Amino acid sequence: MAERDLEGWTIAFDLDGTLVETAPDLIGTLNRMLTARGLPSMPVEAASHLVGHGALALLRHGFMEAGAAWDEANNQPMLEEFITDYTAHIADHSLPYPGVIESLDRLAARGAILCVATNKRSDMSDALIEALGMTRHFAGIFGPDRVSARKPDGAHVREAVEKSGGDPARAIMVGDGAPDTQAAKAAGVPSVVVSFGYTPIPAAELGGDVLIDRFDELDAAVNSLIARR
Ligand SMILES: O=C(O)COP(=O)(O)O
């Protein structure tokens, strides 16, 4: 039996690029919207750095990188078109990264509360996590619409932890991008950065406290952050 040494601790996870490899489906939707307008599609590897600030940012910057004009007046219909297509393809290719499920099980067995703090809208986050059979792992799933401000605002992490029944003074954020490390810092929460996500800035330069290359390194990262406290 694992010792319940993480009782009272909450671990908040980013979703896209941290728990789940979602870029193929997100960029798939972007590419269908580009090609429908006669614009060139983007290779997933070249576009994945666009993921992390929500669907509207992905669309806006994806269209601009494809050389298309972006009219802010059309934000709402473009976002709706994106959401309709993406929802229909939400788990065509998306899968949890290797070791994620085992890692979540281990942390829960050690007594930690687990939650999700993502810039993906909550309904799509719920749908993705449910499609992958991962809902049972989380005390709560918090897109920007379930908190008062989105990452990089610290309120996103703080409120996700509190609404999950945890205490921000005993919490850790795990993410792949600048919104995650900045939100964690603003919330006074230490952060673990995964090196395999979607950041345009090198993962080692995001200002996280510990960098990991694989999920089976997360237990040790959590241990070292708690020991430093
Ligand atoms: O959907 C996005 O762009 C970002 O999602 P994330 O916060 O889970 O990385």
Ligand SMILES: [Mg+2]
């Ligand atoms: Mg992310």
